[in-house]
Amino acid sequence: MDNILLMTITVFVNQLIFIWARTWNVKMIAMNHLKGVLLSGAVVHIAWLVGITIGVVSFKAILTDFEWKYLPVIVGSLTGGLIGSYFGLMEKMRFRK
Numbered sequence: 871m872d873n874i875l876l877m878t879i880t881v882f883v884n885q886l887i888f889i890w891a892r893t894w895n896v897k898m899i900a901m902n903h904l905k906g907v908l909l910s911g912a913v914v915h916i917a918w919l920v921g922i923t924i925g926v927v928s929f930k931a932i933l934t935d936f937e938w939k940y941l942p943v944i945v946g947s948l949t950g951g952l953i954g955s956y957f958g959l960m961e962k963m964r965f966r967k
Contacts, residue, residue: 874939878946881924885950888917893958921947 891913898906925947928940 874942877924877928877940878942881921881943882946882950884917884920884924885947886954888914888921889951889954889958891917 891910895907895910895914898910924943928943931937931940932944
């Protein structure tokens with residue numbers, strides 16, 4: 871995968887999916903809902919694999935070959951994770967009121 875824009879968009883969206891699925895997974899665990907735990911756990915795992923795969927390729931290119939063109943991929947991953955975490959926290963705080 872050498873299309874930097876596609877990789878960046880993929881990891882950004884993937885991080886949003888990962889955070890959402892992990893939150894869903896924790897809720898299902900708290901509710902002792904086995905089917906929900908298994909389904910959300912599968913989504914979490916697949917999202918984790920996608921993110922790790924693209925992240926490793928990007929980091930390897932940056933660290934070993936000094937290909938800084940992969941930096942947007944790392945920034946996209948970080949941004950997606952931060953935005954997903956922000957929305958998750960805002961949802962939690964909304965339910966406390």
